[in-house]
Amino acid sequence: MPATPTTPVSPLLTDMSGALTQMRLAVRPGDVLHAYGARLLVLNTRFGTTEYGERQELSVVAVSHEDARATWFHAWSMGLDVEYARRESATAESPQPSTRRWWLAVSLDDKRRFSGANGFRDGSDCTICAPRPLDPARREYEPCRNAHAHAWNQIGDLDRIAPGRRHYVLGPIAETWEQAREIAAETCERIRTVGHL
Ligand SMILES: [Zn+2]
Numbered sequence: 001m002p003a004t005p006t007t008p009v010s011p012l013l014t015d016m017s018g019a020l021t022q023m024r025l026a027v028r029p030g031d032v033l034h035a036y037g038a039r040l041l042v043l044n045t046r047f048g049t050t051e052y053g054e055r056q057e058l059s060v061v062a063v064s065h066e067d068a069r070a071t072w073f074h075a076w077s078m079g080l081d082v083e084y085a086r087r088e089s090a091t092a093e094s095p096q097p098s099t100r101r102w103w104l105a106v107s108l109d110d111k112r113r114f115s116g117a118n119g120f121r122d123g124s125d126c127t128i129c130a131p132r133p134l135d136p137a138r139r140e141y142e143p144c145r146n147a148h149a150h151a152w153n154q155i156g157d158l159d160r161i162a163p164g165r166r167h168y169v170l171g172p173i174a175e176t177w178e179q180a181r182e183i184a185a186e187t188c189e190r191i192r193t194v195g196h197l
Contacts, residue, residue, distance in 0.1 A: 010063070010172075010183075010187065010197040011172040011173050011174060011183050012030075012041060012170060012171060012172050012183070012187060012197065013032065013041075013063060013197070014172075014173040015095065015096045015098055015101075015173060016032060016093040016094065016095055016096065017093050017094045017095075017096060018093065019034055019091050019092065019093050020091070020092065020093070020094070021089050021090070021091055022089065022090055022091075022092060023086075023088075023089060023090070024056070024080065024085045024086075024088035024089060024090040025056060025082070025085050025086060026090075027042055027045060027058060027090050027092055028042065028045060028094075028148070028152070029042050029043060029044055029045055029151075029152055029155070029168070029169035029170075029171075030042065030094070030095045030103075030148065030169060030170070030171040031092040031093065031094050031095070032063060032092060032093040033058070033060060033090060033091070033092045034090075034091040034092065034093075035078070035090070035091075036070060036071050037070045038062055038066075038067035038068075038070040038071045039062070039063045039064070039067050039093075040060040040061065040062055040063065040067065040071065041060060041061050041062075041063050041197060042058055042059070042060055042092075043059040043060060043061055043075060043168040043169065043170070044057075044058075044059040044155060044159075044166075044167060044168055044169060045057070045058055045059075045152075046156065046159060047082065050079075052079075052081065053081055053082070053083070054081070054082040054083070055079045055080065055081060055082060056079070056080050056081075056082055056085045057077055057078070057079050058077065058078045058079075058080075059075060059076075059077050059166075059168070060075070060076060060077070060078060061074070061075040061076075061191050061195075061196060061197065062195070062196040062197070063196065063197045064196060064197065065196060067196065068195055068196040072195070073194075073195030073196065074191070074195045075166075075191050095148075095171050097122060098122070098173060099121065099122050099123040100173050100174065100175070101121070101122070101147075101171050101172070101173050102119045102120070102121050102147070102171065102172055102173075102174055102177065102180035103119065103120045103121070103147040103148045103150065103151035103152075103169065103170075103171050104117040104118065104119045104120075104151055104168075104169070104170045104171070104172075104180060104181070104184045105117060105118045105119075105120075105150075105151040105152075105154035105155050105158065105167065105169060106167060106168040106169070106170055106184050106188065107158060107162075107165065107166075107167055108165065108166040108167070108168070108188060109165075110164075110165070111192075112166060112188075112191075112192045113188065113189070113192060114184065114185040114188035114189065117170075117181055117184050117185075118151070118154060119151075119177055119180055119181065120144060120147035120148075120150040120151050121144060121147050121177075122143075122144050122145065122146070122147045123143050123144060124143070124144050124147075125141040125142075125143070125144070126141060126142060126143065126144035126145075126147075126150075127139055127140065127141060128144070128150055129142045129143070129144050129145050129146065130142040148169075148171065151169050151171075152169050155167045155168075155169050168184075168188070170183075170184045170187060172184065172187075
């Protein structure tokens with residue numbers, strides 16, 4: 001039987017690596033984790049101390065209707081004790097580096113609607129990658145070398161400032177910033193209403 005996708009493939013899933021085995025602690029936002037018989041997009045990854053000890057928390061969402069049927073029809077969180085996760089491996093597809101891939105730090109409002117995003121792209125003018133000038137009024141730019149980390153760092157800051165709010169790191173392939181932002185907004189709306197990509 002030919003494999004006919006029931007939903008159009010998301011630009012978040014363009015140009016991924018094959019499924020590779022890696023350390024569980026090395027899973028990053030943007031990876032597609034293979035778990036519970038399903039493919040799950042990692043929306044956010046963080047570490048925190050809870051009453052159960054040091055935990056790695058992965059926010060994930062199913063990439064298709066079939067994957068949601070095997071798991072959940074909404075974004076959900078997988079928590080694992082860090083001491084245990086340290087010895088665990090995970091199977092995941094990773095986004096290939098591309099100058100057409102935008103990395104967005106996305107904020108949701110309290111109804112889980114898209115409320116805004118900041119974007120980063122490897123190769124674009126970047127103040128974070130440039131040396132810090134002594135005079136803060138004199139901004140310097142260099143081609144960005146680590147857009148993924150910039151978006152993830154910003155999410156980490158947002159999680160600390162607004163711990164009740166949801167934040168996602170999304171990495172669509174897009175031609176322009178406007179298009180990347182549109183994909184992110186549509187993705188958040190699909191997750192909220194349909195429950196998968
Ligand atoms: Zn940069």
